[in-house]
Amino acid sequence: MFKKTFICYIEIFILVVAIFAFAYLIHDIDRKKGSAVERDFSIGKWITLGISGIAALMMGLLVFFFIIYNTEEVSANLASTPICCSKTNSGKWCEMDLPQNCDKNFPTYMSNCSEVNEGYCQKGCCQSQLDGICNPQTSNASCKDLGGEFFPGDSLCGGVSCRIGCCQLGGSDAKLTTEKQCRFLGNSQNPTIPTEWKPEITNQLKCKYSVQGATKGACIFENAKNRSCVYTTLDDCIARTGSETNFDVTGVFCSDPSLNTTCKAHAHKGCVENKDDVFWFDSCENPEDVAKDCDLFTGTYCGKDNLGAYICKDINCVINGKSRKNGESWCEYDNVIGKGKDPAGSRHIRHVCYFGTERIEPCADYRNQICV
Amino acid sequence: MGNKRGMIGWNSRGQVTIFIIFALIIVVIIAIIFLLKLKTNVVMQIINENNPQGSIETCTKQAVEDALERITINGGDINPGFSVKYKNDDIVYICYSGEYYRPCAYQRPLLVEHIQRELVNDITPKIEDCFQKLKMKIGESSSVTDSPGIKVFVNLFPKHIGIKIEKNFRIERGDSSVSFDKFNIVMLHPIYDFADIAMEVGNQQAKYCYFDSLGYMILNPSFNIEETITADNDKIYVVTERATNYKYQFAARSCPLPPGY
Numbered sequence: 001m002f003k004k005t006f007i008c009y010i011e012i013f014i015l016v017v018a019i020f021a022f023a024y025l026i027h028d029i030d031r032k033k034g035s036a037v038e039r040d041f042s043i044g045k046w047i048t049l050g051i052s053g054i055a056a057l058m059m060g061l062l063v064f065f066f067i068i069y070n071t072e073e074v075s076a077n078l079a080s081t082p083i084c085c086s087k088t089n090s091g092k093w094c095e096m097d098l099p100q101n102c103d104k105n106f107p108t109y110m111s112n113c114s115e116v117n118e119g120y121c122q123k124g125c126c127q128s129q130l131d132g133i134c135n136p137q138t139s140n141a142s143c144k145d146l147g148g149e150f151f152p153g154d155s156l157c158g159g160v161s162c163r164i165g166c167c168q169l170g171g172s173d174a175k176l177t178t179e180k181q182c183r184f185l186g187n188s189q190n191p192t193i194p195t196e197w198k199p200e201i202t203n204q205l206k207c208k209y210s211v212q213g214a215t216k217g218a219c220i221f222e223n224a225k226n227r228s229c230v231y232t233t234l235d236d237c238i239a240r241t242g243s244e245t246n247f248d249v250t251g252v253f254c255s256d257p258s259l260n261t262t263c264k265a266h267a268h269k270g271c272v273e274n275k276d277d278v279f280w281f282d283s284c285e286n287p288e289d290v291a292k293d294c295d296l297f298t299g300t301y302c303g304k305d306n307l308g309a310y311i312c313k314d315i316n317c318v319i320n321g322k323s324r325k326n327g328e329s330w331c332e333y334d335n336v337i338g339k340g341k342d343p344a345g346s347r348h349i350r351h352v353c354y355f356g357t358e359r360i361e362p363c364a365d366y367r368n369q370i371c372v
Numbered sequence: 373m374g375n376k377r378g379m380i381g382w383n384s385r386g387q388v389t390i391f392i393i394f395a396l397i398i399v400v401i402i403a404i405i406f407l408l409k410l411k412t413n414v415v416m417q418i419i420n421e422n423n424p425q426g427s428i429e430t431c432t433k434q435a436v437e438d439a440l441e442r443i444t445i446n447g448g449d450i451n452p453g454f455s456v457k458y459k460n461d462d463i464v465y466i467c468y469s470g471e472y473y474r475p476c477a478y479q480r481p482l483l484v485e486h487i488q489r490e491l492v493n494d495i496t497p498k499i500e501d502c503f504q505k506l507k508m509k510i511g512e513s514s515s516v517t518d519s520p521g522i523k524v525f526v527n528l529f530p531k532h533i534g535i536k537i538e539k540n541f542r543i544e545r546g547d548s549s550v551s552f553d554k555f556n557i558v559m560l561h562p563i564y565d566f567a568d569i570a571m572e573v574g575n576q577q578a579k580y581c582y583f584d585s586l587g588y589m590i591l592n593p594s595f596n597i598e599e600t601i602t603a604d605n606d607k608i609y610v611v612t613e614r615a616t617n618y619k620y621q622f623a624a625r626s627c628p629l630p631p632g633y
Binding site for chain 1: 394399402451453467469484530589594629
């Protein structure tokens, strides 16, 4: 890396210096032409100047080719085409690389690694022992090298341990995971938060909206000078303060006067991650009640206006005077399409309205993808 | 006539002077840029002998941030293996198919474990260096004994990273002494979530040759996914966490179609 940087700076330096060197050379000739010395400027001097110029050019070319020859790109081009290495010298398994980069102690294949299904590159399903995520079409060696469990006959991960279900985390968040991943997510966030895995729910949308917010309340704690508060669940309160006596079961906000905390109600508005609505926040940065009721599926979401105020932002789009819903997509064509009438070199383009902005997604070259 | 010649001579000398001045200015500017760049590359390590844990934490975080920057650009590798060149970055394929119409095979399975390993390999020598610097700094006023070698563990979790360093480190000053054997550091970073999304994309591409990024984003608005298809059927994904603007990019190539299909 440093070598490349060094070469780059040297090249820039030569370029800059060359500009002035050549300018000076031309100027020198020009000066001699315009002065009295012009009469004495014999053929011999012209030859000397020409030889000097050619020598300088040769030197420049020599340096240029020396630098080019020593860069890695050229040496890469000189080598042969990549093959499938069971193991590369850098320790990667079943990866395409140049023959000289393959570990000589392991077999190599002339075909693409994605098509090799034997030995170290036998394909199957790989499940992580850490977080339970399953990866289909994985090579035996790369899975085992990272401590995964390998299932050779099940390349698409249809086995029981990779079955997907709805993981409900603490009653407030949910996503589709394997049973093992659900346990991992529960433990990594807060071990005291109850986690439930429901294999009967396999639809992403149903899963996401299957959870209701867990009962939250004011969790009060005192530090050196004041009586502060966090609005959270009972389990989280116990984890934070070590006692359930600090949790207010009545469900009032931290700013409630009866709790006598330093938090002041409705200090400002803001957004809460993964929530549609605009919320009030108290002065201790706890979200309180809903300030503005937004709805993702009707086209509004918490956001800021041009002045920085939090509003239910319209996430639908108006494109060329036409209204488009959030998530709506439409096609654009270069010319007439279908029945062999697509002009040569034309491409289909998909437009999407997403969160109030238009996204343009060109389909693949050669009309390998079409927009319908 | 004589005056004209004199003027020409003066003009030529003036031109030469201007050329030289410009050349010098440009060379000086380049030198300054070069020096500034070198200076910013130097890992700023705040070593404070009165706060060894804080010093190690700052130094480790710097090393992890540097490693994460490369990992997120390269798609999971510190030094990219089999990759595609895109906008001057070498982006590793999470899933690759070299044959037309065929679904891809995983190139970076268990991405979470893979990134953990990459991080450990990259940061361990840098953390050793942090300890050496700390030892030298403290050694000026106190006596320091430490165990040879170091053990570094990196664990990725949703939205954060846990780093555990095991090393015996004892500082003696006069009659008092302080010992450390474990350093626990927590950093906020969505690298686990990025790896999770990358594997979701890889799984869908390996099974169905398609990933619906729009559908994923509508259900998970915290992340933005940009998908670009190149002429060679490579799909480049750039995932951005909206709240922090952290980015992660990776590539996939599944069920490629021949030109003119």
